Structures are given as structure tokens and as C-alpha cells.
Amino acid sequence: MSSQVLSAQLTREPKVQGWISFLRAHAAVTRELSARLEAQHGLTLSDFDVLAQLYHAPQNSLRRVDLSRQVLLTASGITRLLDGLERAGWVEKGRCQSDARVTYAVLTKVGLAKFEEARTSHLADIEALFGSRFSDEERATLAELLGRLPLADTACSE
Amino acid sequence: MSSQVLSAQLTREPKVQGWISFLRAHAAVTRELSARLEAQHGLTLSDFDVLAQLYHAPQNSLRRVDLSRQVLLTASGITRLLDGLERAGWVEKGRCQSDARVTYAVLTKVGLAKFEEARTSHLADIEALFGSRFSDEERATLAELLGRLPLADTACSE
DNA sequence: GCTGTATACTTGACCTGTCAACTATATTAG
DNA sequence: CTAATATAGTTGACAGGTCAAGTATACAGC
Numbered sequence: 001m002s003s004q005v006l007s008a009q010l011t012r013e014p015k016v017q018g019w020i021s022f023l024r025a026h027a028a029v030t031r032e033l034s035a036r037l038e039a040q041h042g043l044t045l046s047d048f049d050v051l052a053q054l055y056h057a058p059q060n061s062l063r064r065v066d067l068s069r070q071v072l073l074t075a076s077g078i079t080r081l082l083d084g085l086e087r088a089g090w091v092e093k094g095r096c097q098s099d100a101r102v103t104y105a106v107l108t109k110v111g112l113a114k115f116e117e118a119r120t121s122h123l124a125d126i127e128a129l130f131g132s133r134f135s136d137e138e139r140a141t142l143a144e145l146l147g148r149l150p151l152a153d154t155a156c157s158e
Numbered sequence: 159m160s161s162q163v164l165s166a167q168l169t170r171e172p173k174v175q176g177w178i179s180f181l182r183a184h185a186a187v188t189r190e191l192s193a194r195l196e197a198q199h200g201l202t203l204s205d206f207d208v209l210a211q212l213y214h215a216p217q218n219s220l221r222r223v224d225l226s227r228q229v230l231l232t233a234s235g236i237t238r239l240l241d242g243l244e245r246a247g248w249v250e251k252g253r254c255q256s257d258a259r260v261t262y263a264v265l266t267k268v269g270l271a272k273f274e275e276a277r278t279s280h281l282a283d284i285e286a287l288f289g290s291r292f293s294d295e296e297r298a299t300l301a302e303l304l305g306r307l308p309l310a311d312t313a314c315s316e
Numbered sequence: 317g318c319t320g321t322a323t324a325c326t327t328g329a330c331c332t333g334t335c336a337a338c339t340a341t342a343t344t345a346g
Numbered sequence: 347c348t349a350a351t352a353t354a355g356t357t358g359a360c361a362g363g364t365c366a367a368g369t370a371t372a373c374a375g376c
Binding site: 231232234257259260 | 361362363364365
């Protein structure tokens with residue numbers, strides 16, 4: 001009976017199976033990944049994500065709006081996240097002389113060091129929990145398929 | 159300049175691109191999907207997920223522990239989620255005569271109707287935002303690739 | 317029968333992020 | 347120049363979820 005139930009579940013909505021796998025995989029992998037990142041470096045996934053964006057940005061700085069688009073948080077989410085990073089001394093505010101509305105988030109020296117410290121182990125964790133499951137070819141396929149999903153419109157709407 | 163920056167970002171950590179696509183896609187799709195589900199039916203994605211599990215379970219009922227494994231929430235998350243569904247009258251508690259520790263979550267008639275009401279439009283939304291981007295073959299590929307990710311310990315019960 | 321350990325579930329404290337409303341600055345139209 | 351509107355950012359209230367600790371029951375070994 002138990003195996004009947006299981007197979008009934010696996011086949012009951014064939015079209016949605018990809019989505020279900022997607023949701024479950026996301027929940028499981030991010031949970032483990034964020035536990036490790038938190039334990040080893042005291043960072044959330046979003047913290048890391050923002051530090052990474054700033055690390056690779058020109059002058060190590062970005063407007064909050066742009067950050068919110070790339071990291072897929074709302075504007076207020078970014079404000080609160082940056083609050084934390086500023087309190088930790090990893091990011092500071094920068095004013096924009098051409099537009100007084102914008103505030104840049106600027107990576108500090110300490111923040112840059114923090115990112116470089118966390119980076120290696122986090123990339124290794126991603127590889128262990130995610131990347132290593134796929135061949136190079138499969139990685140490319142996966143990135144291509146996922147890349148078709150709608151990003152831009154939802155990211156900046158509102 | 160802007161396009162240089164973009165391509166630098168796309169190529170700077172080749173091994174992680176799949177993971178990045180994955181994170182972004184998840185954030186964008188779930189945000190839109192949950193907005194629609196909330197607007198049309200007053201349900202969160204997790205609410206729907208739990209209703210669906212119960213809908214397909216024998217006797218429309220499941221132990222909280224099993225629910226937490228299938229939906230990938232912690233035990234306390236399940237308690238709180240079910241609180242809401244119980245307050246709405248969609249789910250009720252059932253006691254287990256062979257083990258006084260377990261409390262079943264049982265779908266009510268109203269809850270069953272609620273699920274059937276929400277189901278069609280939600281599946282259509284999933285199809286529109288996710289499924290329709292892929293051919294049948296690609297769907298299968300995607301499900302297979304994502305299925306390799308580690309959710310076994312949390313997701314699978316005997 | 318006790319005693320220790322494992323399991324099922326709940327609760328309080330808390331964290332992250334959302335939404336809606338707000339301030340402040342920029343821009344465009346008349 | 348002024349009015350209307352759009353954009354950048356912050357804030358209060360709150361939703362959804364986690365973790366750690368606690369309660370209650372089950373079960374296994376002595």
C-alpha cells in the first residue's frame with residue numbers, strides 16, 4: 001500500500017513534477033548551504049550574495065536599487081540587509097553627487113576581506129551540494145534551462 | 159561599460175552559474191506564483207502544498223511528522239502552518255488510537271473544496287510561469303537533474 | 317515494574333523579508 | 347517657475363519560518 005501511495009504521488013500531476021522537484025531541491029539545498037555559511041562565517045546566503053555583488057562591481061559599490069534587482073530582494077529588504085552589513089563594518093554608505101536621492105552601498109576593506117575569507121569555503125559547499133551532481137555538459141544544460149525563467153520583470157516591478 | 163560589467167558577471171565564476179540561475183529563478187518564480195495564489199485564493203505556497211499532500215493522502219490525513227518531511231518545513235513550521243489552516247476550517251486534528259503522541263492533520267470537506275477550487279488556477283499559473291518554458295523532453299531532463307539533489311534524508315520516509 | 321532514551325508535537329524568542337505609507341529629490345509639462 | 351509625477355530610499359507593522367527548550371508519550375533493557 002505504501003508503495004502504491006508513493007507512485008501515485010509521483011505520477012499524479014505529471015506536468016508539475018519539474019516544479020515540485022525544483023521547490024524541494026531549493027528548500028533542501030539552501031537550508032544546508034545557509035547552515036554551513038552561518039556556522040563558518042556568520043553570514044546568510046543573502047549577505048554573501050550582496051557582498052559578492054559589491055566585490056565584483058566597479059569601485060566595489062552599487063546603488064541600492066541595482067542591488068535589489070540583482071539579488072532579488074525588495075528595496076526594503078535591501079535596506080535592512082545593508083543595515084546589518086553596515087553594523088558589522090563590511091559596507092558603508094556613499095553619497096552620489098549627481099543625484100541626492102541615491103545612496104551607494106560601498107564595500108569596506110574589512111568587508112572585502114570578509115568576502116574573500118568566506119568565498120572559498122562557500123564555493124566549495126555549493127560545489128559539494130549542487131555542482132558535483134552534474135557533468136560540465138549537464139551544468140550548462142541546467143543553467144540554460146533555468147535561464148529561461150522570468151527574472152527581470154518580476155525583479156524590478158512594484 | 160554596462161555590457162562589459164554584465165558579461166564579467168556572467169563569466170566570473172563559471173562553476174557556480176547553475177546555482178546562481180537556480181537561486182534567481184526560484185526567487186522570481188515563487189514570488190510571482192505566491193502573489194497570484196494569495197490574490198486569487200488567499201493561500202500561501204506552503205498552504206497549498208500541505209492541502210495537496212492531504213488531498214492525495216489516504217483518508218485525507220497525515221501525521222505532522224510525515225507532512226513536515228514532504229513539505230520540507232520543520233516540525234514547528236508545520237504546527238504554525240496547520241494552526242492557520244485549522245482556524246480557516248480547512249484542516250482539523252485527529253487523534254491516533256495506537257499512539258497518543260501523534261496528531262493527524264485531516265482535510266475537512268471545506269478544505270477539500272478549497273483545494274479543488276485553488277488547484278486549477280494554480281496549476282495553470284505553474285504552467286505559465288514554469289512549465290511552458292520547456293518541451294516535454296526538457297521537462298523530463300530538468301526533473302531528472304533536479305532529482306539528483308540531496309533531499310533524500312529529509313524528504314523520503316519509508 | 318523502573319529507568320533511560322527516542323519520538324511527536326508545541327511554545328517563546330527571534331530573524332529575515334514583505335507591504336504600505338512616508339520623505340526627499342529629480343524630471344517633465346505647461 | 348510651478349505643478350504633477352516618477353524614482354530612491356526608509357520605516358512600522360506584520361507574516362512566515364527557524365531554533366532551542368519544554369511536555370507528553372512510547373519503548374527497550376535491566
